[in-house]
Every structure is written in structure tokens, then in C-alpha cells.
Amino acid sequence: MMIQIRDLSFSYSKNKVFTGLNMSLEEGNVYGLLGQNGVGKTTLLKLMSGLLRSEKDTCDVNGFHPYKRQPAFFQDIFFLPEEPACPLGSVAHFADNNGSFYPGFNKEQFLACLDRFEIKPKKRFKDLSAGQQKKAHISYALSLNTRILLLDEPSNGMDIPSKSIFRSIVAGLINEERLMIISTHQVRDLENLIDPIIILDQSGVLLYASIEEIAARVCFLTAHDKYPEALYAEETPLGYSLVKANTEGIDTKVNLETLFNAVLMHKEWFRDHFKRG
Amino acid sequence: MSNIFNIKRFCTLVRKECRELPGKCGLSILSMVGGYMIFIILTMLSGVSVSPSKRMAMIVVWTAVTVIFAPSKLHGNVNHSRKGLNYVLLPVSTMEKTLSMFVLNSICTTILILTGLFLADTLLYLIVPSRMTGFLINVETLNQLGRQLFDLFFIQSIFILGNVLFKRQKIAMTFISLIGIFFLLILVFIVVFRIIGFEALEHFTENILADLPREIDNWQVLSNRAFVNTYSHIPFVRNILIISYSIHGAVTAACWIGTYRLIKTTKY
Numbered sequence: 001m002m003i004q005i006r007d008l009s010f011s012y013s014k015n016k017v018f019t020g021l022n023m024s025l026e027e028g029n030v031y032g033l034l035g036q037n038g039v040g041k042t043t044l045l046k047l048m049s050g051l052l053r054s055e056k057d058t059c060d061v062n063g064f065h066p067y068k069r070q071p072a073f074f075q076d077i078f079f080l081p082e083e084p085a086c087p088l089g090s091v092a093h094f095a096d097n098n099g100s101f102y103p104g105f106n107k108e109q110f111l112a113c114l115d116r117f118e119i120k121p122k123k124r125f126k127d128l129s130a131g132q133q134k135k136a137h138i139s140y141a142l143s144l145n146t147r148i149l150l151l152d153e154p155s156n157g158m159d160i161p162s163k164s165i166f167r168s169i170v171a172g173l174i175n176e177e178r179l180m181i182i183s184t185h186q187v188r189d190l191e192n193l194i195d196p197i198i199i200l201d202q203s204g205v206l207l208y209a210s211i212e213e214i215a216a217r218v219c220f221l222t223a224h225d226k227y228p229e230a231l232y233a234e235e236t237p238l239g240y241s242l243v244k245a246n247t248e249g250i251d252t253k254v255n256l257e258t259l260f261n262a263v264l265m266h267k268e269w270f271r272d273h274f275k276r277g
Numbered sequence: 278m279s280n281i282f283n284i285k286r287f288c289t290l291v292r293k294e295c296r297e298l299p300g301k302c303g304l305s306i307l308s309m310v311g312g313y314m315i316f317i318i319l320t321m322l323s324g325v326s327v328s329p330s331k332r333m334a335m336i337v338v339w340t341a342v343t344v345i346f347a348p349s350k351l352h353g354n355v356n357h358s359r360k361g362l363n364y365v366l367l368p369v370s371t372m373e374k375t376l377s378m379f380v381l382n383s384i385c386t387t388i389l390i391l392t393g394l395f396l397a398d399t400l401l402y403l404i405v406p407s408r409m410t411g412f413l414i415n416v417e418t419l420n421q422l423g424r425q426l427f428d429l430f431f432i433q434s435i436f437i438l439g440n441v442l443f444k445r446q447k448i449a450m451t452f453i454s455l456i457g458i459f460f461l462l463i464l465v466f467i468v469v470f471r472i473i474g475f476e477a478l479e480h481f482t483e484n485i486l487a488d489l490p491r492e493i494d495n496w497q498v499l500s501n502r503a504f505v506n507t508y509s510h511i512p513f514v515r516n517i518l519i520i521s522y523s524i525h526g527a528v529t530a531a532c533w534i535g536t537y538r539l540i541k542t543t544k545y
């Protein structure tokens with residue numbers, strides 16, 4: 001296991017975020033971390049990257065306790081926050097200056113990513129728009145080639161073509177030795193990319209399953225009427241978008257947005273049907 | 278590779294921070310040098326001639342202001358919840374970050390501002406030597422600077438700690454804290470003196486002053502370094518010196534240890 005969370009509890013003064021959270025994450029996957037506002041998605045990423053304090057043995061990342069903040073740990077993990085700070089100087093200068101600390105940093109790959117996002121490396125960060133800055137940061141994060149990459153809302157602020165470029169770059173970079181966790185509210189932007197899916201709520205993990213497992217247990221249908229046995233029904237211009245238990249073994253495409261709403265409405269059902277051993 | 282200190286990694290960090298120095302602090306250093314030149318020119322225009330020792334005193338003041346402001350300019354974002362992430366996530370040990378902070382703030386910035394001020398002074402001296410009574414650099418002024426540099430490092434270590442301790446208004450908060458600590462110490466001394474008794478204290482002071490040479494203005498003992506150097510063979514003066522240096526050393530060490538701990542444990 002690359003990341004092992006065992007009985008993790010965390011609170012901001014009196015505000016409890018996690019109580020006894022358990023989770024194991026393996027390399028070779030792009031995890032989608034979903035959840036309503038305030039359930040602790042960013043907090044979890046910060047705990048994994050050592051920005052917040054976790055008790056020893058409750059959070060093991062790549063064999064390290066993140067809060068020890070050891071260089072060997074940081075060489076293989078990178079956390080890109082939702083709103084990265086605007087560095088001084090040009091994009092290329094920033095990457096040259098900081099990338100040299102990461103053994104896997106590949107400048108050609110960085111320049112290629114920038115090129116795909118149509119960002120000029122010589123441009124100064126402060127002269128770029130917020131979306132362009134985000135794309136420059138994402139290019140940097142991806143070209144560091146760390147074994148663990150934590151991205152908090154990476155598609156926020158990106159234009160539509162950039163989102164598909166982002167998906168294509170990430171899909172090309174994931175391999176058996178790497179692990180990515182993408183925390184997002186924009187599930188449609190990252191459909192077909194994130195798998196497995198982790199949905200958090202105040203009580204902990206609501207759902208942790210691969211797309212294959214989800215498709216095997218629930219099906220996603222469009223119908224003119226609400227099915228009485230549907231777990232969730234959402235009115236759409238074409239009728240209803242439904243989520244129901246897949247008792248008949250129908251093969252449907254997972255719709256992450258309706259899944260998310262269904263999980264929130266039937267927490268117990270999903271907990272019971274997606275129990276992990 | 279060691280997780281505590283690795284010379285190659287440390288040098289890479291120092292190089293990175295040196296490359297960033299002009300962007301973060303360059304303009305401030307240039308402004309200070311420009312301010313010094315304007316001040317000297319205005320002083321000369323008012324008809325006052327400026328001796329090398331007066332100019333060196335001015336340079337020390339200018340350097341003091343620069344080294345006090347340098348930590349917040351160079352490393353002001355290290356504990357910022359958003360802007361500090363790049364710094365904390367850098368694959369470098371806390372020891373290397375602390376040492377690099379020392380190199381950048383105490384050595385590089387001091388050298389840069391002193392070089393700038395010396396060059397500015399030399400330039401003015403070459404243009405209007407008649408108003409400047411002698412070249413700035415001589416044995417006396419260099420000694421004067423050498424003595425003050427240690428005090429500057431001491432003061433700066435306090436402001437470096439303040440820089441990683443306070444999230445906002447770092448310099449103002451450090452000043453306020455220092456004033457607070459000063460008043461707290463006075464309060465502690467008053468309480469201690471009350472417990473000991475003011476008469477016993479007076480008796481103790483009189484005994485000590487009786488040992489000092491009569492021609493000396495006794496109350497200047499602690500503030501006059503030249504005096505201290507001349508009379509350091511007197512046991513009382515020597516003890517005061519040892520205590521003073523020990524306190525300076527202990528406070529400086531405590532500030533750096535505190536800075537290290539804060540870099541290591543700050544939550545974002």
C-alpha cells in the first residue's frame with residue numbers, strides 16, 4: 001500500500017473533521033476524492049502531504065510519517081493546492097529554481113505540457129490570468145514525476161479545451177508506480193479519468209469503490225417516469241436520470257454526479273453494499 | 278541521502294534563494310542606498326561636514342534597518358497558509374532551510390547592503406571630497422563596524438524568529454513583543470528588588486562602585502564599549518561582560534532554535 005490511513009482523527013480546535021478514518025490507497029490509480037464542502041477533502045490531502053499534523057502510525061505515506069517533513073518524503077510527493085500562490089519571476093525560472101530539488105523533474109516534459117496548454121515559459125506568473133497560472137502550476141506538478149501527486153480542484157478555473165488537455169496528459173502519465181489523488185467538485189470534468197472513487201462525509205468514508213464495482217452494483221438509467229425502486233431520481237429535460245440497484249446485471253456508464261447525489265441520499269444503503277473487506 | 282543535512286542539497290537551496298533575492302529584496306536595498314546618498318547630500322548642503330566615523334554610524338543605522346526588514350522580505354511567506362506551501366513542501370530538511378535563512382539574511386543581505394553603502398559613500402567622496410573629512414574606510418571605522426555587526430546579528434535573529442512566529446505585521450508585532458518583554462523584565466526586577474530589599478541592593482551597589490576607579494563615570498559602564506574594553510580587567514566589569522555575552526549568545530541560540538522548531542512544526 002502506498003498510502004495507509006489507520007484510525008486517523010483530526011480536528012481544527014473544537015471542530016472535528018475525522019474520527020477514526022481508515023483507508024488504503026494503492027499505486028497505479030487516479031483516485032477521485034469527492035465530498036460536500038467542509039467534509040475534509042483538502043484537510044486529508046494536507047495530512048497526507050505533511051502540511052497538517054497527524055499522529056504517528058495513523059498516516060503512512062510511502063513508508064513515511066508525513067508530518068516529520070523529511071526531504072526523502074517530499075522528493076516523492078507533491079501537493080498542488082486549489083489556489084496556488086503566484087510566484088515571482090517567469091514560469092520557466094520558477095520551474096528551474098524549484099524543480100532541481102526533485103529527482104524526477106523533467107524539463108522537456110514541463111515545456112511540452114506548457115506548450116499543450118499554450119503557455120509561454122518566458123511569461124511572468126503575474127502577467128498570466130488565474131486560469132493560465134493554474135495550468136502552469138499543473139504542468140510543473142505533473143513534470144516533477146513524483147510517485148504521489150495530490151491535486152486539489154485542479155480543473156477549477158480552466159477553460160473547456162484545457163480540461164480535456166489536462167485529462168489527456170494525466171491519462172498518459174499514470175503508470176503502475178504512480179498514485180494520484182484528485183479532489184474535486186467538478187466530477188464531469190474528470191469522468192473517465194478518476195477511478196476508484198472515494199466519497200467522504202462527516203462520519204468518514206461513505207463510498208470507496210472502483211468504477212467497475214460501482215457499475216456492477218448500481219445502474220444509471222434515463223426514464224420518462226420515476227421508478228419506485230430507484231435509489232435516486234433527478235429530473236432532466238429528457239425525463240428522469242435514475243440510479244437503482246443493479247439487480248438485473250445491466251451494464252451502464254457510471255454518472256458520477258448522479259452517483260454522488262444518490263450516495264448522499266442513501267448513505268446506509270451504499271455503506272452496506274460497498275463494504276470493503 | 279541524509280534527512281538532516283546534505284551539503285549538496287543545502288548549496289542548491291542557497292543558490293535558489295540567492296537567485297530569488299534580487300526580486301524579493303533588491304529594490305529595498307537599492308532604496309536604502311539611494312536614501313543614504315540623499316541623506317548625506319542634504320547634510321552636506323546644510324553646511325555640515327561629515328566625518329568618516331559619523332558616516333560609518335549612519336551606515337550601521339541603515340544596515341540595521343535593512344537587516345530588520347530582510348527576513349520579512351526574503352522569507353515573509355514561510356508561514357503563510359497559501360504562499361508558504363512551496364517553501365515547506367520543498368524536499369529540503371528543516372536544518373538546511375534554517376541555515377539557508379541564516380546565510381541569506383545575516384550574510385548575503387548584510388554584505389549586499391554594506392557593499393552598496395560603501396560604494397555610494399565612495400562615489401560621493403570622489404565627487405565632493407571637500408565636504409567629507411576623509412575616506413570612509415580606516416582602522417577606526419572598521420573596528421566600529423565590526424563591533425556593531427555582532428549586535429546586528431543579535432537583533433536580526435530576534436526578527437527572524439518574529440518573522441516565522443507572526444503571521445501578519447511581522448516587524449511591528451516583533452517590536453511590540455520586545456517592548457512587552459522589556460516591561461515584563463522591569464516588573465520582575467522590581468519584584469525581586471522588593472523581595473531583596475532596596476537598602477540591601479543600595480549597599481551591594483555601593484560596594485561594587487567603591488572598587489571602580491574614581492575617574493570613571495560609573496553609570497556609563499554598561500553602555501560604553503570603549504570603557505568596557507579598557508577596564509575589562511576589573512572583576513565586576515568582567516563579570517558583567519561575561520553575563521552580557523552569555524545572554525546575547527543564549528538569546529541568539531534560542532531564536533535560531535525557535536525558528537527551526539517553527540519551520541518544522543508550522544501547520545498550513
